[in-house]
Amino acid sequence: MYTVKQIANLAGVSIRTLHYYDEITLLAPTTIGENGYRYYDDAALFRLQQILFYRELGLELRQIRGILDNPEFELIVALQSHRRVISGRINRLQTLITTIDRTIKHIKGEEPMSNKQIFGGFNEEQEKRYTEEAAQLYGEERVRKSVNLWNSYTAEKKAQIKAEGSAIYLDLVAAMPGGPTSAETQAILARWHQHLRYFYEPHVEILRGLGQLYNQSPEFAANFEALHPDLPPFLEAAISHYCDTL
Amino acid sequence: MYTVKQIANLAGVSIRTLHYYDEITLLAPTTIGENGYRYYDDAALFRLQQILFYRELGLELRQIRGILDNPEFELIVALQSHRRVISGRINRLQTLITTIDRTIKHIKGEEPMSNKQIFGGFNEEQEKRYTEEAAQLYGEERVRKSVNLWNSYTAEKKAQIKAEGSAIYLDLVAAMPGGPTSAETQAILARWHQHLRYFYEPHVEILRGLGQLYNQSPEFAANFEALHPDLPPFLEAAISHYCDTL
DNA sequence: CTTGACTCTCACGTTACGTTATCGTTTATC
DNA sequence: GATAAACGATAACGTAACGTGAGAGTCAAG
Numbered sequence: 054m055y056t057v058k059q060i061a062n063l064a065g066v067s068i069r070t071l072h073y074y075d076e077i078t079l080l081a082p083t084t085i086g087e088n089g090y091r092y093y094d095d096a097a098l099f100r101l102q103q104i105l106f107y108r109e110l111g112l113e114l115r116q117i118r119g120i121l122d123n124p125e126f127e128l129i130v131a132l133q134s135h136r137r138v139i140s141g142r143i144n145r146l147q148t149l150i151t152t153i154d155r156t157i158k159h160i161k162g163e164e165p166m167s168n169k170q171i172f173g174g175f176n177e178e179q180e181k182r183y184t185e186e187a188a189q190l191y192g193e194e195r196v197r198k199s200v201n202l203w204n205s206y207t208a209e210k211k212a213q214i215k216a217e218g219s220a221i222y223l224d225l226v227a228a229m230p231g232g233p234t235s236a237e238t239q240a241i242l243a244r245w246h247q248h249l250r251y252f253y254e255p256h257v258e259i260l261r262g263l264g265q266l267y268n269q270s271p272e273f274a275a276n277f278e279a280l281h282p283d284l285p286p287f288l289e290a291a292i293s294h295y296c297d298t299l
Numbered sequence: 300m301y302t303v304k305q306i307a308n309l310a311g312v313s314i315r316t317l318h319y320y321d322e323i324t325l326l327a328p329t330t331i332g333e334n335g336y337r338y339y340d341d342a343a344l345f346r347l348q349q350i351l352f353y354r355e356l357g358l359e360l361r362q363i364r365g366i367l368d369n370p371e372f373e374l375i376v377a378l379q380s381h382r383r384v385i386s387g388r389i390n391r392l393q394t395l396i397t398t399i400d401r402t403i404k405h406i407k408g409e410e411p412m413s414n415k416q417i418f419g420g421f422n423e424e425q426e427k428r429y430t431e432e433a434a435q436l437y438g439e440e441r442v443r444k445s446v447n448l449w450n451s452y453t454a455e456k457k458a459q460i461k462a463e464g465s466a467i468y469l470d471l472v473a474a475m476p477g478g479p480t481s482a483e484t485q486a487i488l489a490r491w492h493q494h495l496r497y498f499y500e501p502h503v504e505i506l507r508g509l510g511q512l513y514n515q516s517p518e519f520a521a522n523f524e525a526l527h528p529d530l531p532p533f534l535e536a537a538i539s540h541y542c543d544t545l
Numbered sequence: 546c547t548t549g550a551c552t553c554t555c556a557c558g559t560t561a562c563g564t565t566a567t568c569g570t571t572t573a574t575c
Numbered sequence: 576g577a578t579a580a581a582c583g584a585t586a587a588c589g590t591a592a593c594g595t596g597a598g599a600g601t602c603a604a605g
Contacts (some may be wrong), residue, residue, distance in 0.1 A: 058582070072584085073562060088570060089584055102402070109395070114561070129406060132399050139399075143392050146385050149355070153378045153385075156348070160375060172310045172348060304551070314552090319593060334601060335553055360592075 054083070054092045064101055079118045080104060103128070106135045221245050225288070226281045233291035242295045260299075264292030300329070300338040310347055325364045326350060349374070352381045356388075467491050471534070472527045479537035488541045506545075510538030 057068045074080040075091065080101055082091035093101075100121065107117040120126060152170065159166035221244055228238045246260065277284040303314045320326040321337065326346055328337035339347075346367065353363040366372060398416065405412035467490055474484040492506065523530040 056583080067562080068583090069562065069564085077561095090570085091583085106395075106399075108561095129403055132403050136396055136399050139392050139395055143389055146389050146392070149352075149385055150382055153352075153382050157375055157378050172351070302551080313593080315593060315595085318553090323592095336601085337552085 054094055055098075057091055057093075060093050060098070060101065063098070064105065066101075066105075074104070074114075077114060077118070079114055079121075099128070103131065106132075110135065110138050217248060221248055222277070222284075225291075226284060229281065229284070229287055233287055234294045238291050239295055239298070242291060246295070260292060261296045264289045264296070300340055301344075303337055303339075306339050306344070306347065309344070310351065312347075312351070320350070320360075323360060323364070325360055325367075345374075349377065352378075356381065356384050463494055467494055468523070468530075471537075472530060475527065475530070475533055479533055480540045484537050485541055488537060492541075506538060507542045510535045510542070 055063070057071050060066075060071060061068050071080070071091070075082060080097060083094040083097055084092050086092060103121060104114075104117055107120065108114070112120075120131075152172075155164065155166055155170060158164040221241060224241045225238065225245075228235065228241055231237050249260075249263075277288060281287075301309070303317050306312075306317060307314050317326070317337070321328060326343060329340040329343055330338050332338060349367060350360075350363055353366065354360070358366075366377075401410065401412055401416060404410040467487060470487045471484065471491075474481065474487055477483050495506075523534060527533075
């Protein structure tokens with residue numbers, strides 16, 4: 054059993070951080086003494102390690118809690134995923150170093166440099182975030198295939214697919230009053246299921262993963278909330294039921 | 300001349316960020332049109348690059364403004380400094396990767412693991428702060444005096460002192476096979492001790508602090524690593540022993 | 546001349562803590 | 576067994592660096 058200070062020293066975090074993580078139920082102490090003191094055991098130590106990894110990778114604490122509390126969470130798989138993301142980070146930093154070297158040469162007049170190159174290593178991260186989360190949930194290869202498939206469409210086809218998607222989600226919002234398990238909702242989900250084939254072969258696990266993603270990932274959730282504030286949890290429930298009946 | 304959107308796309312930042320940087324006078328647009336639009340030129344592009352480097356390294360925007368607005372600021376020197384710090388970052392991430400590998404083996408029961416090792420790579424940032432504190436304690440006034448003393452030398456004298464310093468560090472590299480406590484190493488350290496008098500009165504505490512600084516500060520360490528990859532830890536051990544025998 | 550893409554300025558919201566302030570508890574020392 | 580030092584708790588306000596609309600003006604193309 055460790056006290057707050059011992060944990061703080063071991064992990065290099067502040068005591069306030071431990072208080073805060075307790076407050077938001079991200080890392081609760083193993084037991085609390087009669088004096089109100091927090092005490093942590095080794096399991097808590099490993100959970101904290103995971104938290105720090107995900108934090109290092111830029112995830113919000115709420116997401117981290119969602120991931121760690123997911124019964125399907127597997128420590129080793131998660132660690133291997135961290136490895137890949139951190140490797141990516143290292144590559145990015147190395148890009149920054151070449152940007153530095155190139156900038157120095159450019160200033161000395163030894164080499165020309167484009168405007169894009171000035172920001173090499175900075176502007177690459179944008180679209181990655183989106184991909185990173187998806188990659189962690191259902192695997193890099195699948196994402197790659199999906200991207201390839203999507204890119205194979207013409208611009209016209211892309212627009213049509215997008216429109217179809219929008220229509221489906223609007224219909225889902227209209228179906229919300231009936232509840233997530235209503236026949237109407239489930240019928241629309243069948244269309245949604247079919248629609249996904251434009252991107253990849255939607256396997257049951259994937260469908261379930263998408264349902265969670267739509268509710269847990271802030272980026273997805275934000276999009277759906279724009280249509281209706283309660284759409285994300287509604288979607289997760291409805292998709293879960295849909296998968297159960299397959 | 301570029302508009303906000305063009306800059307945002309080039310650098311991978313949001314328009315809001317550009318607005319904010321203007322608001323806090325960190326990056327003002329080159330000109331403002333009659334319509335109130337912000338327009339930036341290439342110089343602004345380079346300033347933004349610097350801002351992003353410093354931000355990547357974790358500096359606060361106020362500090363960044365202070366650095367960039369300092370008349371002594373030199374672009375190339377700054378870029379070289381970024382290089383060293385980013386290299387340190389890469390080392391830290393690589394430590395994280397070994398922590399991951401070790402944790403995986405530990406979970407599989409293939410290897411024991413200490414509590415400290417669980418957080419290898421995370422708690423290192425603290426050590427930096429210790430050094431910073433030390434720097435502030437011993438710090439600013441002595442640094443100022445040292446700078447004054449240094450500036451009182453002629454260019455010729457400066458060159459001679461620099462050469463002497465380089466010779467000492469090269470001799471230390473040559474003495475590395477004998478180990479940090481060898482008579483040879485310790486004799487060279489006596490020269491090093493004497494050499495420091497060109498800069499300030501080397502008190503025992505300061506010597507010890509320097510030893511730690513040489514190994515812990517990524518900027519110093521990077522310089523010494525250029526001479527030999529294991530020189531920084533060797534220096535810390537050798538200087539520690541030298542101080543013990545004073 | 547309208548439509549859509551851009552732009553502006555408020556102004557409030559957010560995340561993950563830092564920072565006192567005030568108070569009870571434990572431990573080391575005299 | 577008293578007392579100070581170190582440690583723990585809660586509570587509440589502060590902050591940095593933007594995100595996120597709202598409302599309104601501007602520009603380029605058809």
